[in-house]
Amino acid sequence: MTRKIILAMTMGGLLLATAACNTVKGAGRDIQSIGQAGSDAIH
DSSP states (O other): OHHHHHHHHHHHHHHHHHHOOOSHHHHHHHHHHHHHHHHHHHO
8 A cells, every 4th residue: 555655656746747837727737636646546
């Protein structure tokens, strides 16, 4: 389970780093998608 969380966080970090969103709204969407990916990885 810990391994999945670490993987999800790493993938989320890479997503944020490559997305380079310019607006607060875009950042909110990025954070939401990372949360969904983490949730999917845990289940």
